[in-house]
Amino acid sequence: MKLDDRxxxxxxxxxxxxxxxxxxxxxxTLSRKQGMGVSPATIRNEMSDLxxxxxxxxxxxxAGRIPSMKAYRLYVDQLLKxxxxxxxxxxxxxxxxxxxxxxxxxxxxxxxxxxxxxxxxTALVVAPQMHTMRIVRVQIVQVxxxxxxxxxxxxxGMIKDSVIRIPEGLESDHLYxxxxxxxxxxxxxxxxxxxxxxxxxxxxxxxHRRLLASVLDAMEYRMTESETGEMVIDGGVNLLHYxxxxxxEKARNFLxxxxxxxxxxxxxxxxxxxxxSIRIGPENDIPELSECSLVTATYKMQNDVHxxxxxxxxxxxxxxxxxxxxxxxxxxxxxLLSGEN
Amino acid sequence: MKLDDRxxxxxxxxxxxxxxxxxxxxxxTLSRKQGMGVSPATIRNEMSDLxxxxxxxxxxxxAGRIPSMKAYRLYVDQLLKxxxxxxxxxxxxxxxxxxxxxxxxxxxxxxxxxxxxxxxxTALVVAPQMHTMRIVRVQIVQVxxxxxxxxxxxxxGMIKDSVIRIPEGLESDHLYxxxxxxxxxxxxxxxxxxxxxxxxxxxxxxxHRRLLASVLDAMEYRMTESETGEMVIDGGVNLLHYxxxxxxEKARNFLxxxxxxxxxxxxxxxxxxxxxSIRIGPENDIPELSECSLVTATYKMQNDVHxxxxxxxxxxxxxxxxxxxxxxxxxxxxxLLSGEN
DNA sequence: GTTAGCACTCAACGGCATCGAGTGCTAACA
DNA sequence: TGTTAGCACTCGATGCCGTTGAGTGCTAAC
Numbered sequence: 229m230k231l232d233d234r235x236x237x238x239x240x241x242x243x244x245x246x247x248x249x250x251x252x253x254x255x256x257t258l259s260r261k262q263g264m265g266v267s268p269a270t271i272r273n274e275m276s277d278l279x280x281x282x283x284x285x286x287x288x289x290x291a292g293r294i295p296s297m298k299a300y301r302l303y304v305d306q307l308l309k310x311x312x313x314x315x316x317x318x319x320x321x322x323x324x325x326x327x328x329x330x331x332x333x334x335x336x337x338x339x340x341x342x343x344x345x346x347x348x349x350t351a352l353v354v355a356p357q358m359h360t361m362r363i364v365r366v367q368i369v370q371v372x373x374x375x376x377x378x379x380x381x382x383x384x385g386m387i388k389d390s391v392i393r394i395p396e397g398l399e400s401d402h403l404y405x406x407x408x409x410x411x412x413x414x415x416x417x418x419x420x421x422x423x424x425x426x427x428x429x430x431x432x433x434x435x436h437r438r439l440l441a442s443v444l445d446a447m448e449y450r451m452t453e454s455e456t457g458e459m460v461i462d463g464g465v466n467l468l469h470y471x472x473x474x475x476x477e478k479a480r481n482f483l484x485x486x487x488x489x490x491x492x493x494x495x496x497x498x499x500x501x502x503x504x505s506i507r508i509g510p511e512n513d514i515p516e517l518s519e520c521s522l523v524t525a526t527y528k529m530q531n532d533v534h535x536x537x538x539x540x541x542x543x544x545x546x547x548x549x550x551x552x553x554x555x556x557x558x559x560x561x562x563x564l565l566s567g568e569n
Numbered sequence: 570m571k572l573d574d575r576x577x578x579x580x581x582x583x584x585x586x587x588x589x590x591x592x593x594x595x596x597x598t599l600s601r602k603q604g605m606g607v608s609p610a611t612i613r614n615e616m617s618d619l620x621x622x623x624x625x626x627x628x629x630x631x632a633g634r635i636p637s638m639k640a641y642r643l644y645v646d647q648l649l650k651x652x653x654x655x656x657x658x659x660x661x662x663x664x665x666x667x668x669x670x671x672x673x674x675x676x677x678x679x680x681x682x683x684x685x686x687x688x689x690x691t692a693l694v695v696a697p698q699m700h701t702m703r704i705v706r707v708q709i710v711q712v713x714x715x716x717x718x719x720x721x722x723x724x725x726g727m728i729k730d731s732v733i734r735i736p737e738g739l740e741s742d743h744l745y746x747x748x749x750x751x752x753x754x755x756x757x758x759x760x761x762x763x764x765x766x767x768x769x770x771x772x773x774x775x776x777h778r779r780l781l782a783s784v785l786d787a788m789e790y791r792m793t794e795s796e797t798g799e800m801v802i803d804g805g806v807n808l809l810h811y812x813x814x815x816x817x818e819k820a821r822n823f824l825x826x827x828x829x830x831x832x833x834x835x836x837x838x839x840x841x842x843x844x845x846s847i848r849i850g851p852e853n854d855i856p857e858l859s860e861c862s863l864v865t866a867t868y869k870m871q872n873d874v875h876x877x878x879x880x881x882x883x884x885x886x887x888x889x890x891x892x893x894x895x896x897x898x899x900x901x902x903x904x905l906l907s908g909e910n
Numbered sequence: 911g912t913t914a915g916c917a918c919t920c921a922a923c924g925g926c927a928t929c930g931a932g933t934g935c936t937a938a939c940a
Numbered sequence: 941t942g943t944t945a946g947c948a949c950t951c952g953a954t955g956c957c958g959t960t961g962a963g964t965g966c967t968a969a970c
Contacts (some may be wrong), residue, residue, distance in 0.1 A: 935949105936969095939943080
């Protein structure tokens with residue numbers, strides 16, 4: 229049996245309808261739709277075929293049909309034209325993003341807000357992985373007799389700072405000097421390379437060991453922490469609007485998964501690099517999310533460094549819109565982040 | 570009619586029971602409890618009195634009684650001894666807090682986690698208000714030819730940084746000098762005073778106007794932003810465990826309120842300063858939270874600067890435990906934050 | 911190949927009886 | 941006078957139908 233034009237049109241109509249209503253769609257409802265010049269009976273025959281082909285499921289005998297995962301797959305692979313956003317919509321996104329967003333963290337947070345606001349699903353945004361970046365500048369700023377702020381700037385224009393404890397009695401000018409030295413020594417190195425370099429520095433330098441140990445410690449911590457640390461989730465509550473989560477139990481489980489960022493993180497990471505990735509239902513490996521789909525896109529910073537942003541929603545999500553929004557926002561983020569910093 | 574000892578004991582028992590089970594408690598259930606040496610009939614009489622006195626409500630004729638707001642008020646005012654935490658519990662809190670928490674923001678975030686983890690309710694923590702603090706140090710660190718990191722340290726030991734745009738062609742040493750000047754000029758000033766000082770500086774100084782404008786702009790922004798910006802909420806999902814939120818509608822509304830930080834913020838602020846504040850049901854002014862109670866405590870930084878932390882839970886929350894946990898964590902935070910920074 | 915007709919299925923809904931925890935009242939008791 | 945046993949009553953919760961209606965599959969006619 230082949231998926232001819234009419235079958236394809238009917239399948240498409242079923243998916244569209246189900247995305248809108250979350251209610252199994254029956255032959256009669258479908259035939260009443262304009263443009264569908266056939267009787268319910270005909271549609272029933274086609275539906276029966278589509279079910280046999282694996283594109284439709286039937287919750288129970290006397291209910292309508294719902295699209296199967298296979299149908300969604302086909303749908304997103306073939307059907308998507310990603311209609312461009314209206315001017316009002318792009319303006320709305322810009323109003324989210326344009327408000328004082330210079331810092332990485334803010335860009336990420338605002339982007340997540342924009343995403344969840346525009347799609348009404350749940351948004352995820354992760355920062356680029358630190359350890360692929362190279363150090364460009366290191367600066368230690370004294371903030372009290374015993375503590376300082378360590379500022380590290382990477383080639384992607386990312387700024388990370390951490391409070392470190394310093395030995396008492398160090399002068400501000402001294403720290404400035406050490407900063408210069410560190411910048412000189414570490415420029416161009418990645419995390420892994422940096423660690424090695426540090427043991428060299430340790431060997432050659434007798435002074436300031438405690439200070440340098442603090443610095444190394446903080447740098448390593450910040451760089452690895454960002455593995456799961458720099459993920460922002462927004463609009464988790466949005467999904468509670470959909471009938472799929474009319475049951476509190478389900479809602480709670482879903483929100484609990486969002487809480488466990490360390491489980492979510494690899495999911496986003498894995499999708500990194502590709503422009504778009506769509507995982508429908510069980511295609512994502514978290515069992516609690518087997519009734520959700522995850523759509524991700526990539527944004528870029530300088531030097532080919534990239535991060536990921538994504539949307540989690542019910543499998544019957546509005547893929548077309550989600551892709552349009554992701555597309556627009558990822559580009560907007562890239563612009564913000566790779567512009568002159 | 571007076572609230573004699575037996576009435577008081579019965580009321581107490583009802584509240585305790587209701588806190589545990591969320592089910593209206595009846596005379597028979599109560600009489601079966603050990604230590605209650607009277608028959609259900611007697612208890613019924615007492616209950617009837619207590620209802621007349623306004624301490625008990627009856628959802629409907631043939632249900633048990635539930636404590637009224639007035640009862641909770643009495644309960645928390647008189648009954649609370651705040652039993653100290655067990656060693657396991659304090660250890661668990663410490664494991665939340667001790668992990669690399671030097672930075673203000675982290676302390677706040679971790680404290681919120683600890684709070685929600687230990688109580689299983691929803692935790693709120695707000696940072697101290699910036700504008701009560703005084704500037705101790707200002708430092709501008711170049712991070713690229715056109716941008717710099719502005720670091721401001723306050724007398725409470727709080728560190729704020731923001732990326733600012735700087736005119737091209739400025740040298741690192743130059744920025745260092747300007748930082749020194751700014752530190753000198755601004756030390757000891759609050760936000761309001763600072764603004765004035767700046768116009769003075771502007772008058773006397775012809776150079777670097779664009780840079781200084783950026784600095785002022787960023788400082789003002791950061792200081793006012795922190796009004797609602799520095800609030801962390803954790804464990805919003807926790808409340809979905811309680812039968813009060815078995816309805817998704819209610820759950821969603823609750824979570825939506827948490828989203829609107831700007832509404833929550835004044836609530837926490839208002840309670841600032843007092844060691845403990847307990848607002849039961851409608852005593853907090855947010856209608857959506859009229860079935861919740863808010864318990865807050867205060868933590869201190871250096872120089873009498875203080876922030877607030879609090880718990881939101883159902884009115885039938887375990888006040889005793891909540892107070893114990895708040896007490897412990899607020900003290901732990903104070904220790905962390907007012908220690909040598 | 912399409913459509914009308916028809917018997918069949920099954921979740922959803924509403925009515926109805928039952929159950930049981932709880933109450934208030936009264937009368938007996940210490 | 942306070943306490944308790946007994947009893948009729950209330951009312952939400954639960955479970956059991958019967959009905960309804962959207963939907964299906966099959967068959968026969970167009």
